[in-house]
Amino acid sequence: PRSRRCQATTDMKILGIETSCDETAAAVIEDGTVIHSNVIASQVEMHARYGGIVPEIASRQHMTAMIPVVETALSEASINLEDLDGIAVTHGPGLAGSLLVGVNAAKGLAVSHNLPFIGVNHLEGHIYAAWLEDGVDPESDPGFPIMCLITSGGHTDLIVMRGHGDYQLVGRTRDDAAGEAFDKAARVLGLGFPGGPEIQRAAESAIGTEPRLPRPNVKNSLDFSFSGLKTAALRRAEEKGMYPPREDHNIDSQEVSEVAAAFQEAIVDTLVKRTLEAAQRYDVNGILMGGGVAANSQLREWMSDQSSTPVVVPRPGLCTDNAAMIGAAAFLRIKDNPERIWDLDVIPNLRLG
Secondary structure, eight states: OOOOOOOOOOOOEEEEEEOSSSEEEEEEEETTTEEEEEEEEEOHHHHHTTTSOOHHHHHHHHHHHHHHHHHHHHHHTTOOGGGOSEEEEEEESSOHHHHHHHHHHHHHHHHHHTOOEEEEEHHHHHHHGGGSSSOOOTTSOOSSSEEEEEESSSOEEEEEEEETTEEEEEEEBSSOOHHHHHHHHHHHTTOOSSHHHHHHHHHTTOOSOSOOOOOOOOTTSSOBOOHHHHHHHHHHHHHTTOSSOOTTOOTTSHHHHHHHHHHHHHHHHHHHHHHHHHHHHTTOSEEEEESGGGGOHHHHHHHHHHOSSOEEOOOHHHHSSOSHHHHHHHHHHHHHOOOBOTTOOOOTTOOOO
């Protein structure tokens, strides 16, 4: 991607709202790049005891947290609702109940103040997180086409972005997403939730003595498949007597670290090789990564080291779910067409490209 210096600004401020899963988030974004506030109420500890997200609990917690989170975001940005230029909200993909809370709250705020109001695809938000903070001009050409790797708990997609709003899905997971595979492997190893950060933490003390795990491969395709790798990790843990967990199980043991490192390396190696293959096939000018798994330090390092084209990735805090990315993704659409989509509904299985 080309120079990320900011051009002329419009001073357009948008309130973004994100409730696709287990984070209630609101942010005020100016001109698609400047973060005036970015507030997140996380439910991680609430769901950790179950080893995964419980949709009903998530929905109820969103209802409790929504108004305080929005009020805090407006206060930190020193702005009132009537001074906003628009409101954007995630309307898919995600958990239906969680999405409904965010969409209805955003719609109510927009109706009461007659503000432009649009729905944003959560995956598109992860792409536009790369436009935040670093001064890129949303109206410029950052070097299209770009190969986008969106990898999270629910999605592992390869998308060619040929311009703003112009997407082509060229690869996706056929079973577990990378983040979901991390969660399941962490559970097998007796680690915490979410699994990605726990696997990375455990792998940091590994010295590389564990035999490598298989690399998933879907022949004649750019798709991903992680279910076989997940099963291989389970079998490895069973062979070592680590699963099912025993009362004396030590999550800080060297054995756990070595298996965690082998699993992380297999995931990262697969993501990097498949993305680089797609980038070469579609002759792109750069690679962009987004989604929670893009916060993984080994993935960021390996992708940058092995790619012959520039790699753009937001800081880790903007890779995970947040509302700033929703406001960034909405900027050009609201600027060019300040519509009010009052009949907006949630689409839990919404696709991009």
